[in-house]
Amino acid sequence: MKIENKIILSNVFNIGLILLIGFFAFQNLDLMLTKLRFVEIADDLNASFLEMRLSEKNFLLYHNENFLVEMKEKIESTDQMLDSAGTDIIRAIGKDNFELLKSYLKHYSYIVEIIRRKAGSDEFLDARFRAQGKKLREFSSTITRLERKGVNDIIYRSKSVLFYSFLAIVAGAVFVSHFISQKILRSLREIEKLAKSISLGNFDRIEGEIPADEFGSVMTAINSMSEELRNREEALIQSKKLASLGILTAGVAHELTNPLNNISMIAQNYLELYDKLDRDQKIDFMDKVEKETDRIKEIIKNLLDFSRPKDANLKAADLNTVMQKTLKLMQNMLDISNIETKTDLGMNLPPVFIDEHQIQQVLVNLMTNAAQSMQSGGTIFMATRCCRGDSVEIRIMDTGKGIQPEFVPHIFDPFFTTKGEGGTGLGLSVSYGIIKNHKGDIRVESKVGVGTTFTIELPVYKNQL
Amino acid sequence: MSDHRVMIIDDEKIVGDMAKLSLEQEGYIVETFLNGETALVRLAEQKFDVVVTDLKMKGIDGMEVLRTVKSLYPDTRVIMITAFANLDTAIEALRGDVHDFFPKPVKIKELKASIQRALGG
Numbered sequence: 001m002k003i004e005n006k007i008i009l010s011n012v013f014n015i016g017l018i019l020l021i022g023f024f025a026f027q028n029l030d031l032m033l034t035k036l037r038f039v040e041i042a043d044d045l046n047a048s049f050l051e052m053r054l055s056e057k058n059f060l061l062y063h064n065e066n067f068l069v070e071m072k073e074k075i076e077s078t079d080q081m082l083d084s085a086g087t088d089i090i091r092a093i094g095k096d097n098f099e100l101l102k103s104y105l106k107h108y109s110y111i112v113e114i115i116r117r118k119a120g121s122d123e124f125l126d127a128r129f130r131a132q133g134k135k136l137r138e139f140s141s142t143i144t145r146l147e148r149k150g151v152n153d154i155i156y157r158s159k160s161v162l163f164y165s166f167l168a169i170v171a172g173a174v175f176v177s178h179f180i181s182q183k184i185l186r187s188l189r190e191i192e193k194l195a196k197s198i199s200l201g202n203f204d205r206i207e208g209e210i211p212a213d214e215f216g217s218v219m220t221a222i223n224s225m226s227e228e229l230r231n232r233e234e235a236l237i238q239s240k241k242l243a244s245l246g247i248l249t250a251g252v253a254h255e256l257t258n259p260l261n262n263i264s265m266i267a268q269n270y271l272e273l274y275d276k277l278d279r280d281q282k283i284d285f286m287d288k289v290e291k292e293t294d295r296i297k298e299i300i301k302n303l304l305d306f307s308r309p310k311d312a313n314l315k316a317a318d319l320n321t322v323m324q325k326t327l328k329l330m331q332n333m334l335d336i337s338n339i340e341t342k343t344d345l346g347m348n349l350p351p352v353f354i355d356e357h358q359i360q361q362v363l364v365n366l367m368t369n370a371a372q373s374m375q376s377g378g379t380i381f382m383a384t385r386c387c388r389g390d391s392v393e394i395r396i397m398d399t400g401k402g403i404q405p406e407f408v409p410h411i412f413d414p415f416f417t418t419k420g421e422g423g424t425g426l427g428l429s430v431s432y433g434i435i436k437n438h439k440g441d442i443r444v445e446s447k448v449g450v451g452t453t454f455t456i457e458l459p460v461y462k463n464q465l
Numbered sequence: 466m467s468d469h470r471v472m473i474i475d476d477e478k479i480v481g482d483m484a485k486l487s488l489e490q491e492g493y494i495v496e497t498f499l500n501g502e503t504a505l506v507r508l509a510e511q512k513f514d515v516v517v518t519d520l521k522m523k524g525i526d527g528m529e530v531l532r533t534v535k536s537l538y539p540d541t542r543v544i545m546i547t548a549f550a551n552l553d554t555a556i557e558a559l560r561g562d563v564h565d566f567f568p569k570p571v572k573i574k575e576l577k578a579s580i581q582r583a584l585g586g
């Protein structure tokens with residue numbers, strides 16, 4: 001589910017909860033209001049009953065007819081009051097109690113009527129009269145008491161309901177937001193991890209289940225970006241390789257001229273001196289031609305190997321052999337630029353786990369840079385050394401013009417070049433990518449006017465890998 | 466037949482061998498060297514009429530041979546051969562000093578004719 005929907009859903013849930021609480025609170029309030037209204041009415045009733053009993057007492061004391069008339073009026077007005085507030089009272093105390101109250105009142109009024117008709121005192125009637133009045137009053141005050149208690153109960157209940165629902169809402173909100181933010185954080189961590197590894201040049205993917213929310217879309221986007229970057233990098237490596245090939249071809253073309261010239265001169269002599277040559281000489285000539293063709297084949301093979309696009313293919317390989325092959329490929333270009341090479345290849349180097357052609361390309365890039373930094377000749381010193389930790393070290397040192405300190409942080413950036421039209425600025429960035437793919441390291445030290453040293457570390461091949 | 470002395474300097478052994486074989490047919494006395502150093506040592510003890518040298522060699526190269534010959538043995542002609550196909554500017558610069566210039570692959574007949582011209586024949 002989308003995070004947006006989750007948030008909406010959790011909000012809807014909370015709003016629902018609040019509405020429900022509001023509804024209950026409203027109901028309680030309503031109930032409380034009717035009860036309070038009844039309590040008010042009951043107070044009035046109680047006052048009337050009190051007055052009735054006062055009249056009753058007076059009558060019993062003085063046996064004055066007037067008190068009975070007074071009572072009769074009171075009873076009637078009370079009865080009227082009961083009728084007019086009937087519905088409220090029924091709601092508060094129930095129909096049975098109401099009917100009971102009314103019947104008590106009626107009974108009371110009936111006794112009053114009898115006493116009035118009889119005129120004169122009668123012990124028995126007086127007693128019943130007193131008892132009925134007392135009963136009426138007790139009943140009404142009991143009900144009033146009960147209703148007061150009811151009101152208190154309602155207040156207490158709504159207080160606790162409000163308190164617990166408040167707790168429930170807070171807990172729900174905390175839980176939901178914690179749950180959602182937890183999911184968001186987990187996704188963010190995945191994305192952060194990948195972004196970091198991409199910035200280090202490893203174009204990995206986010207593995208495992210991709211959530212179906214907005215972060216899922218972000219992850220899918222990042223995955224396809226990573227893939228695209230990897231493809232771009234491969235294309236970049238290849239295009240840079242083709243560019244280096246241009247430089248190399250000049251050297252290689254020159255390299256081809258020598259065996260070609262040799263074959264040509266042998267052929268010219270063979271034709272010219274055919275009759276004067278003896279059998280052994282002729283055989284020797286053809287042997288030489290064959291050897292020179294092998295030389296040409298070897299040069300072409302080197303060049304083709306280098307130019308052919310290949311997927312990275314990591315294998316155990318001997319670094320020194322790779323160094324020598326590269327040097328051979330570069331030799332002519334270096335000769336032309338009047339550059340001397342010195343090598344110091346470490347003995348008993350353990351095999352490294354590399355793609356030979358890619359590493360060769362890195363060496364070509366570094367040596368081309370070195371050569372370009374020594375326009376009027378110089379020396380390139382190449383060394384291999386075992387072992388720094390689990391790595392073999394390569395060093396390419398030149399006696400060129402060096403790199404200005406303010407440029408050093410940028411030289412591995414794509415398209416950074418100080419060579420204007422003469423450079424694409426891709427050599428080092430491609431090399432950096434290749435070395436990082438090998439889980440290796442490349443760094444530079446340079447001093448203006450003295451020279452530059454590039455150091456590469458490559459992991460030793462371990463059988464159990 | 467002449468008994469002119471010709472020196473050939475090229476780090477490609479076949480170049481010297483083939484040039485020598487062909488030139489000896491014409492009666493030249495030919496010596497071959499694989500580098501500038503040994504050639505200059507030999508030049509110090511023996512006068513040569515023509516020096517044919519490769520331009521690009523390790524150590525002492527064709528240019529240096531040319532300079533040394535021009536200053537120490539001004540009577541000796543120098544013919545330059547090189548595998549560089551387009552060194553137009555270099556050729557231009559050399560024009561006054563070298564007798565002739567041949568890009569590889571070298572036509573032996575042309576080389577022989579050039580040597581002959583160098584000897585004023």
Ligand SMILES: Nc1ncnc2c1ncn2[C@@H]1O[C@H](COP(=O)(O)OP(=O)(O)OP(=O)(O)O)[C@@H](O)[C@H]1O
Binds near residue numbers: 398424427
């Ligand atoms: N050995 C070195 N000596 C001096 N400067 C160097 C050396 N290696 C690299 N640099 C500097 O780093 C810059 C970037 O090098 P990089 O190989 O990436 O590009 P480039 O050589 O300019 O162009 P390209 O290699 O694509 O032809 C160079 O322009 C140069 O200024």
Ligand SMILES: [Mg+2]
Binds near residue numbers: 368427428
């Ligand atoms: Mg470069």
